[in-house]
Amino acid sequence: MIELLKLLENDARLSHEQIALMLGKEVGDIKKMIEEYEKEGVILGYHTEIDWDKTNREYVSAMIELKITPQRDKGFDHIAEKIYNYPEVESLYLMSGGFDLAVFIKGKTMREVAFFVAEKLSTIEDVISTSTHFMLRKYKDNNIIYGAVPVDERGIDF
Numbered sequence: 001m002i003e004l005l006k007l008l009e010n011d012a013r014l015s016h017e018q019i020a021l022m023l024g025k026e027v028g029d030i031k032k033m034i035e036e037y038e039k040e041g042v043i044l045g046y047h048t049e050i051d052w053d054k055t056n057r058e059y060v061s062a063m064i065e066l067k068i069t070p071q072r073d074k075g076f077d078h079i080a081e082k083i084y085n086y087p088e089v090e091s092l093y094l095m096s097g098g099f100d101l102a103v104f105i106k107g108k109t110m111r112e113v114a115f116f117v118a119e120k121l122s123t124i125e126d127v128i129s130t131s132t133h134f135m136l137r138k139y140k141d142n143n144i145i146y147g148a149v150p151v152d153e154r155g156i157d158f
Contacts, residue, residue, distance in 0.1 A: 004033055005042070010143075012046040049144050059106050061135040062113045064121060065099035067128040076100060079126055088116050099131070110134060 007019055016034070020027045037043040052059060066083075070076050076094055083103060084092045091104040103121065107113040113132065122130050138146050 001033060004030070005037070008034075008043065049142060051146055053138070053146070059108060060110050060113055061104070061106050061138075063133045063135065064103040064105065064117055065095075065131040065133070066101040066103060066121065067130075068100045069126045069128060070100075071126060079124060082124055083121065086116075086120060088120075 001023070003023055004019060007014055007022060014022075016027050016030045019025075020030045023030070034043065068076065068079050071078050080092060080094065080101065083089055083101065088105045088107065089103055090106060091102075093102045094100065095102050105113060105116060107116065113134070117130050117132055121127060140146065
């Protein structure tokens, strides 16, 4: 049920009871659907969005473009598997356009990110080139606007 998945994607803190009420279903049915989605791998996990810029945690985020030569009979998947198994890699996408893979990572410093690119990514066989872009500010991510003034249900800012 797409409506259930949309609700959970928007707010994973919703209780089974709240979801049942919103969808006009029985609580037991909602529990069962969620369990089945988790078992089937439709629901992959739950997470909390943190605005790390409002903490004292120091980090840098980067997107690395990779141009690669896909391997015969394995395509891009074999190289992608090598890359997504690095713990530094937060996200990895196959892209259309001027490069093949987009790798998103976080590091403590720009030097740490540069070391990862130089020592790990660029040394993978079939990687033709890399281009690193450091993210300077996050405005919106996962439909969450960062730095927005909070408002109450009437639209009045706090």
